[in-house]
Amino acid sequence: MSINLAYVWRSACLRVVSPCNHRVFSTRAPWNATKSPEVHIRMEDFACDAIRNFSIIAHIDHGKSTLADRLLELTGTIQKKRTGKNEQVLDKLKVERERGITVKAQTASMFHKHEGKMHLLNLIDTPGHVDFAWEVSRSLAACQGALLLVDASQGVQAQSISVFHIAKERGLKIIPVLNKIDLPAAQPELMAAQIETAFGIDPTDILHISAKTGQGVEEVLRAVIERVPPPTGDQNTPLKAFLFDSLYDRYRGVISLISVQGGVIRKGDKISSCHTRKRYDVTEVGIMHPEEIPTNSLYPGQVGYIACNMKESSEAHIGDTLHRLGAPVEPMPGFKPSKAMVYAGVFPVDSSDFPKLEESIKRLTLTDRSITIQRESSSALGQGCRLGFLGTLHMDVFRQRLEDEYDANIIITAPTVPFKIIPTKGSDYFISNPTEFPDIAESMGKVKEVQEPIVSASIIAPEEYFGEITDLCFSHRADKIDHRYLDAGSGIASSRVIITCVMPLSEIVTDFFDQLKSRTSGFASFDYEDAGYQKSDLAKMVFLLNGKPVDALALVVHKSAQDKIGRAWVKKLHKVIPRQLFEVPIQAAIGKKVVARETLSAMRADVTAGLYGGHYERKLKHLENQKEGKRRMKRVGTVELPQEAFFDILKK
Numbered sequence: 001m002s003i004n005l006a007y008v009w010r011s012a013c014l015r016v017v018s019p020c021n022h023r024v025f026s027t028r029a030p031w032n033a034t035k036s037p038e039v040h041i042r043m044e045d046f047a048c049d050a051i052r053n054f055s056i057i058a059h060i061d062h063g064k065s066t067l068a069d070r071l072l073e074l075t076g077t078i079q080k081k082r083t084g085k086n087e088q089v090l091d092k093l094k095v096e097r098e099r100g101i102t103v104k105a106q107t108a109s110m111f112h113k114h115e116g117k118m119h120l121l122n123l124i125d126t127p128g129h130v131d132f133a134w135e136v137s138r139s140l141a142a143c144q145g146a147l148l149l150v151d152a153s154q155g156v157q158a159q160s161i162s163v164f165h166i167a168k169e170r171g172l173k174i175i176p177v178l179n180k181i182d183l184p185a186a187q188p189e190l191m192a193a194q195i196e197t198a199f200g201i202d203p204t205d206i207l208h209i210s211a212k213t214g215q216g217v218e219e220v221l222r223a224v225i226e227r228v229p230p231p232t233g234d235q236n237t238p239l240k241a242f243l244f245d246s247l248y249d250r251y252r253g254v255i256s257l258i259s260v261q262g263g264v265i266r267k268g269d270k271i272s273s274c275h276t277r278k279r280y281d282v283t284e285v286g287i288m289h290p291e292e293i294p295t296n297s298l299y300p301g302q303v304g305y306i307a308c309n310m311k312e313s314s315e316a317h318i319g320d321t322l323h324r325l326g327a328p329v330e331p332m333p334g335f336k337p338s339k340a341m342v343y344a345g346v347f348p349v350d351s352s353d354f355p356k357l358e359e360s361i362k363r364l365t366l367t368d369r370s371i372t373i374q375r376e377s378s379s380a381l382g383q384g385c386r387l388g389f390l391g392t393l394h395m396d397v398f399r400q401r402l403e404d405e406y407d408a409n410i411i412i413t414a415p416t417v418p419f420k421i422i423p424t425k426g427s428d429y430f431i432s433n434p435t436e437f438p439d440i441a442e443s444m445g446k447v448k449e450v451q452e453p454i455v456s457a458s459i460i461a462p463e464e465y466f467g468e469i470t471d472l473c474f475s476h477r478a479d480k481i482d483h484r485y486l487d488a489g490s491g492i493a494s495s496r497v498i499i500t501c502v503m504p505l506s507e508i509v510t511d512f513f514d515q516l517k518s519r520t521s522g523f524a525s526f527d528y529e530d531a532g533y534q535k536s537d538l539a540k541m542v543f544l545l546n547g548k549p550v551d552a553l554a555l556v557v558h559k560s561a562q563d564k565i566g567r568a569w570v571k572k573l574h575k576v577i578p579r580q581l582f583e584v585p586i587q588a589a590i591g592k593k594v595v596a597r598e599t600l601s602a603m604r605a606d607v608t609a610g611l612y613g614g615h616y617e618r619k620l621k622h623l624e625n626q627k628e629g630k631r632r633m634k635r636v637g638t639v640e641l642p643q644e645a646f647f648d649i650l651k652k
């Protein structure tokens with residue numbers, strides 16, 4: 001399946017309603033949902049003071065996509081479903097719908113009349129999960145305001161705090177909104193007090209809504225228009241457009257999402273990129289409504305898309321500034337490129353499928369620019385790719401998309417973080433593949449220090465879980481553990497606590513989050529951010545089958561956990577490796593030292609089965625011959641590890 005199917009499917013499941021009362025649409029070409037490409041929207045009617053660019057930010061599951069649906073309905077951008085079911089129109093990917101999470105930020109332009117004046121509202125829906133924080137900061141770059149949504153039954157959570165800070169740093173106007181007030185467990189007054197404590201926001205500024213029932217959502221539209229400042233920009237200055245996202249279309253190539261800062265961009269314009277200096281012809285200009293609607297031009301303050309014969313998605317550099325050919329402008333400050341936090345090798349189950357897999361990975365990364373790719377080959381798994389992800393959820397979502405959208409049958413190796421090696425001579429370098437990690441013996445005198453990435457983590461949970469959480473943090477090598485109360489002074493019996501600490505990223509990549517969820521019955525929320533690197537006592541662990549190392553299974557482990565990890569993995573291997581005709585030792589080793597071992601007993605074929613009666617010595621001779629044969633096999637034989645065994649070992 002190709003990525004384009006997502007678009008086809010999207011178009012099929014959406015019906016755009018006729019906003020015949022909108023005078024912004026030219027009467028020469030009346031709106032017709034079935035002929036949307038011919039719609040003419042007079043973009044010049046929307047000067048900056050009639051535009052609002054905003055985003056919805058929140059902790060995961062607090063209702064961003066549901067609120068986006070209500071806003072799209074209320075403004076007539078999509079039709080209200082009679083079923084009352086949430087459509088989550090902006091969650092376009094299959095994986096987003098299945099998991100109920102937003103992975104990719106989406107843009108939608110809406111038209112709304114306020115006090116007799118038509119406004120153009122550009123909404124950018126953002127993902128909530130910590131892995132997609134990069135998408136959040138990228139989306140916010142095109143906005144002047146943000147709706148900070150907080151679930152009225154759950155209150156402020158770890159990501160509510162992190163997204164609030166991202167928005168604050170960018171100088172956005174924040175509109176606090178308490179959602180889900182229809183829930184019986186909602187405690188709007190208490191949560192409003194919490195918002196005041198956590199963010200210093202006046203409770204009277206907080207809107208109380210139910211995105212599900214639509215209660216109070218009109219107030220949200222009013223607040224967006226009245227509180228969010230309009231964008232600035234002059235159409236008489238040279239064209240300056242900020243590229244903040246890109247999509248890929250098989251026919252038109254790269255589609256860039258832009259926000260126009262100055263000047264006008266029109267179909268047929270010749271433009272150039274400040275970053276690559278390449279020249280392009282603009283072949284299409286339009287807005288996302290929420291599907292692509294060509295408009296022929298975009299004016300200052302407006303957000304929309306352009307197609308301009310960009311063939312490779314790498315040409316659309318996120319954070320780039322576009323200008324008219326021959327009229328260069330000062331580039332806008334871009335933003336930090338995404339940084340891979342977790343690496344894993346991806347191999348086809350059937351090694352002859354590698355070319356197809358590589359092609360699918362490349363295509364998928366066109367819609368997900370935060371993934372890094374490098375070729376990798378393993379003696380056990382053949383040719384594959386080493387991919388860098390923003391986190392383990394990101395990795396899992398990518399795996400699911402490869403399987404759903406490209407029918408790929410893959411094996412993913414255990415995730416690893418990038419390690420920093422400081423050699424005694426020469427410059428520092430990074431390693432993202434455990435097989436490349438220096439062996440203890442090899443590194444003697446050559447490696448001065450090994451460092452691992454650390455993060456500042458924050459956990460919010462009801463205070464009764466405080467002990468459990470601190471225990472969990474300690475067992476995951478956490479340091480500088482601190483805490484404070486979120487409901488300080490509110491006088492309630494059970495308060496919530498924010499625990500902060502510094503922790504190695506590798507501990508989070510393994511099982512920290514799962515354990516946190518189970519130990520707190522799902523009541524804890526967790527967020528982390530990059531905190532640099534620190535010296536660590538790490539070593540490469542290899543697994544040997546019949547004395548031969550299996551490269552695809554190598555791990556980098558901390559000294560304190562090496563015995564535990566070694567034993568657990570050896571046990572796992574013992575369970576999944578099929579018995580062979582000879583005995584197979586399964587070992588976990590660090591350098592020359594074996595830290596764990598299991599023995600897979602031989603499969604004994606009954607060579608005496610056909611011998612009825614006869615002399616006892618004859619039977620014995622057969623058994624002796626079999627023993628000798630096995631010894632030979634063991635000497636020359638290597639263990640055949642079927643791909644399925646890898647699959648079983650490497651899946652959680």
Ligand SMILES: Nc1nc2c(ncn2[C@@H]2O[C@H](COP(=O)(O)OP(=O)(O)OP(=O)(O)O)[C@@H](O)[C@H]2O)c(=O)[nH]1
Pocket residue numbers: 058059060061062063064065066067086088100101102103126127128129179180181182183209210211212213
């Ligand atoms: N009762 C009630 N449920 C709501 C309301 N708003 C959202 N929900 C439900 O909460 C769940 C999460 O809503 P989403 O809109 O997917 O949340 P989100 O913030 O977009 O989630 P991510 O994109 O994964 O971060 C869904 O089951 C919604 O139906 C509300 O006002 N009331």
